[in-house]
Amino acid sequence: MRRKLFSIWSVLLILVLSLTVLVPGCTPTTGTIEVKATLDGSPWTGAVDYTLTGPGATAPTVINGTSVDDTFTADPGSWTCAYVSGGPGIFVDITTSATQSVVAGETTTFTLNFVSPEDVDISVTFKSWTHNGVPIPPQTTWVYVYPGDWIDVEYTEHVSGEEDAHVNVHQTSWLSVHNIGPWGEGQGAPVNLHVVNAPGAVSMDPSADISNQQATVEGVPFQPCALVPLPYCEPVTLDVEVDLELVVCNNYTKTINWIGFNPGGGVPMILFDGPPVLFESHDDFYNSVTFNLTAKACLEPGEGFEDTNPDNDCTDWSPTLTITYNPAI
Numbered sequence: 371m372r373r374k375l376f377s378i379w380s381v382l383l384i385l386v387l388s389l390t391v392l393v394p395g396c397t398p399t400t401g402t403i404e405v406k407a408t409l410d411g412s413p414w415t416g417a418v419d420y421t422l423t424g425p426g427a428t429a430p431t432v433i434n435g436t437s438v439d440d441t442f443t444a445d446p447g448s449w450t451c452a453y454v455s456g457g458p459g460i461f462v463d464i465t466t467s468a469t470q471s472v473v474a475g476e477t478t479t480f481t482l483n484f485v486s487p488e489d490v491d492i493s494v495t496f497k498s499w500t501h502n503g504v505p506i507p508p509q510t511t512w513v514y515v516y517p518g519d520w521i522d523v524e525y526t527e528h529v530s531g532e533e534d535a536h537v538n539v540h541q542t543s544w545l546s547v548h549n550i551g552p553w554g555e556g557q558g559a560p561v562n563l564h565v566v567n568a569p570g571a572v573s574m575d576p577s578a579d580i581s582n583q584q585a586t587v588e589g590v591p592f593q594p595c596a597l598v599p600l601p602y603c604e605p606v607t608l609d610v611e612v613d614l615e616l617v618v619c620n621n622y623t624k625t626i627n628w629i630g631f632n633p634g635g636g637v638p639m640i641l642f643d644g645p646p647v648l649f650e651s652h653d654d655f656y657n658s659v660t661f662n663l664t665a666k667a668c669l670e671p672g673e674g675f676e677d678t679n680p681d682n683d684c685t686d687w688s689p690t691l692t693i694t695y696n697p698a699i
Contacts, residue, residue, distance in 0.1 A: 398475035407438040407482040409458045418457040424449035444472045451480035459484040487676035490531035492669045496685045497524040512692040517632035523665045527622040535618040538672025545608045548662040549600040561645040563598040570639035575623045582613040658696040
């Protein structure tokens with residue numbers, strides 16, 4: 371009887387060993403990637419676009435994610451998560467790291483972190499045209515300028531929000547210049563402006579840290595020393611863009627020194643030089659050129675800030691100022 375039992379157990383053992391050899395192993399060959407998100411440190415779910423890039427048969431393998439929380443099957447190896455767009459606020463970073471290792475049979479988690487934008491209200495209003503730094507009375511619509519003079523514009527700017535906060539602001543200002551012509555023998559002739567884009571041509575009072583200043587013409591950047599043609603009777607829009615940091619609750623006056631004329635006489639930092647002597651003439655009246663000027667400005671908050679009242683972010687076009695430049699004086 372014992373021999374029979376021994377024989378039966380022997381047969382069963384052989385069968386078990388045979389099955390172990392014949393049946394494939396259950397060791398996992400892929401891992402799992404989990405993508406989550408937080409808003410101000412708390413879990414958040416919803417639509418957000420991101421990519422997962424890693425190894426695979428057709429490496430690099432790219433998985434496009436469109437929401438969180440979500441999970442994906444992934445080959446073992448190094449995977450990188452990259453934020454694309456969307457989400458609940460301002461994207462900050464990815465934790466624990468944007469690049470992590472995926473291990474077969476295990477779960478690797480990428481967390482997209484967002485913060486809510488800070489509410490602010492930025493505003494800008496036209497204040498005054500100025501001539502040589504002196505405000506031009508509102509009732510004055512025509513001024514004469516001479517070599518050494520300059521024309522600028524002043525705006526009032528303000529940021530409301532959490533007191534003493536520093537807000538990054540992008541400013542765009544425009545000056546429409548309408549060449550209505552030299553008189554007399556030069557009637558209908560085009561003239562040129564000369565790009566200067568001098569540091570300090572845009573200034574703030576109280577002072578503010580300006581990190582970038584770019585002069586453009588019709589939205590196209592122009593480098594210093596370039597010439598800007600002003601055709602007869604065709605308005606041309608000059609632009610200047612600046613990035614700067616403003617302090618909440620401060621009232622600022624922004625001054626833009628747009629055009630100086632024959633700056634050998636000590637014209638301050640300016641964006642553009644006016645035309646030189648136009649024609650050889652003994653009559654000052656027939657050696658002058660006249661421009662109609664209008665100005666406008668807009669502000670927009672930088673990353674991390676949300677404007678609660680966009681209606682006061684831009685001015686209307688200012689009242690027209692007509693200037694006549696006489697280079698013969």
